[in-house]
Amino acid sequence: xxxxxxxxxxxxxxxxxxxxxxxxxxxxxxxxxxxxxxxxxxxxxxxxxxxxxxxxxxxxxxxxxxxxxxxxxxxxx
Ligand SMILES: [Zn+2]
Numbered sequence: 001x002x003x004x005x006x007x008x009x010x011x012x013x014x015x016x017x018x019x020x021x022x023x024x025x026x027x028x029x030x031x032x033x034x035x036x037x038x039x040x041x042x043x044x045x046x047x048x049x050x051x052x053x054x055x056x057x058x059x060x061x062x063x064x065x066x067x068x069x070x071x072x073x074x075x076x077x
Contacts, residue, residue, distance in 0.1 A: 001034075008038025015042055021056050025068060028052060 001010055013035040017028040031052065034043040044052075 003036035003039060003041055004043075005041045006036065006039045008036045010034045010043070011037055013042075017044075017052065019052070019056070026056065026062075027066070029063075 002008060003010060011034070013033055014030045015033045015035070017031050019026045019028065031044070032048055034045070035041070036043075
């Protein structure tokens with residue numbers, strides 16, 4: 001299997017997913033992915049995506065909670 005974007009070689013890795021749950025940002029660490037060694041595109045397998053959805057629905061307690069700074073572009077520029 002090769003990258004759909006650039007045709008580069010893929011390798012197994014882990015990543016941190018950035019998702020939204022009920023409008024709030026959620027990070028999930030150490031999610032297994034396949035990543036392109038050339039362009040860095042990440043691919044999530046169907047079974048992994050399914051498990052991520054399942055445990056978000058279960059409402060598991062997070063490992064830690066972060067306070068995330070939010071900037072507004074119009075105010076900042
Ligand atoms: Zn690629």
